[in-house]
Amino acid sequence: MLAVLLVWPGAALAAEVLQVRGATLLQLGDQNRSYTVQLACVEVAEAQQAEAVAWLRQAVPRHTRVNLRPMGQNQGVLLARVQPLAPVRGSTNQAADLGSGLIAAGLAQADSHASADCANVAA
Template structure:
């Protein structure tokens, strides 16, 4: 039953990522790699894919994410899997005016 729930969650997130009118919004940056995002009445914990924060760097990474993704920023989620019920996804900020805003956040975080 648990795999059914994860599959359903991934399907919902895929649908939301493809519909700009129903984009997910950042509710909270929980750490250097974890976000709390929501769409209407649901919330999801999302881990940034392909990022490993060095020991002692979590606070700096979280600060960068908070600056880059203020509360209610719309994001596109591209799921790559799950880790113990947490969605692992590539996250892309929507609606930015510069080229870096449209890049995968993991790439920006590594650069910063």
């Protein structure tokens, strides 16, 4: 599955949130599969980890449908931009991905080691 996602990095793939596992880590499901996805292009400071987890759980509760924009992988974990199909709760920007939402909420900053593909993340 990971190889297919990396072959077409611009393709959006629908999935469902199964669990928020960390400040930038989600467990997603797609039909019979589940996989771990790390939000690309963002870093969350250690002091804000708990707040970021709470924000994600409120923004995308279990079974929320999301689109993935794969951007690579790191040690078997898919790096992707994750965009809810419905507007994020408490957000007026339907097009925002979860990483941009964390940045807008003041809980994260753009990843300083990110690739050029991350240039569009809100600062």
